[in-house]
Amino acid sequence: MHVTNTLAEYGIVSKVLHWLSAAILVIQIPLGFYLVDLDFGDQRITIEDIHVTLGLTVFYIIIIRLINNILNPTPKLDPSIFKGQRFLAKMNHVLLYVAILLITISGILKKLFNGETLTILFREIQINENFDLADQFYEIHILSNYTLIGLIVLHITAVIIHKLFFGDNLLKRIL
Numbered sequence: 001m002h003v004t005n006t007l008a009e010y011g012i013v014s015k016v017l018h019w020l021s022a023a024i025l026v027i028q029i030p031l032g033f034y035l036v037d038l039d040f041g042d043q044r045i046t047i048e049d050i051h052v053t054l055g056l057t058v059f060y061i062i063i064i065r066l067i068n069n070i071l072n073p074t075p076k077l078d079p080s081i082f083k084g085q086r087f088l089a090k091m092n093h094v095l096l097y098v099a100i101l102l103i104t105i106s107g108i109l110k111k112l113f114n115g116e117t118l119t120i121l122f123r124e125i126q127i128n129e130n131f132d133l134a135d136q137f138y139e140i141h142i143l144s145n146y147t148l149i150g151l152i153v154l155h156i157t158a159v160i161i162h163k164l165f166f167g168d169n170l171l172k173r174i175l
Helices: 012-034 042-071 083-113 131-168 170-174
Strands: 118-120 121-127
Touching: 012 042, 012 131, 012 170, 042 083, 083 118, 083 131, 131 170
Parallel strands: none
Antiparallel strands: 118 121
């Protein structure tokens, strides 16, 4: 197994970053839904701190993944996959990255405009309160999360369809 990608397969770095971000999202998404229904109190503050920490962690992982994608070739898809499928796969991946980045950035801005202090890259940040902007960023945060869930479902469905109908084992490429 290669450390970096080749034109034939993903390297260990890409595989670890992929599954690490997936594992965090499996925790993060339900945690966010749980958080919405909690009343303000110690439990909510604790859960929100965990949510923010996981959110920033996945944000940093995605930045590393993007750098890794720039520095490494993407393994080529099987030549039997038609251009429309290639385009859809590429768009799904791009939109997954955009959704995750948008979720994190909107979450950060929501908290900051609520007057809270955040530590980002070892630096404490605080800005002036603007509750109207905080509400707008919260709406973006929520909409982006639903978009992300849809994209993840599409991503997983495509892997299953490729296995069942085309005989392609796409999952094996990233395992």
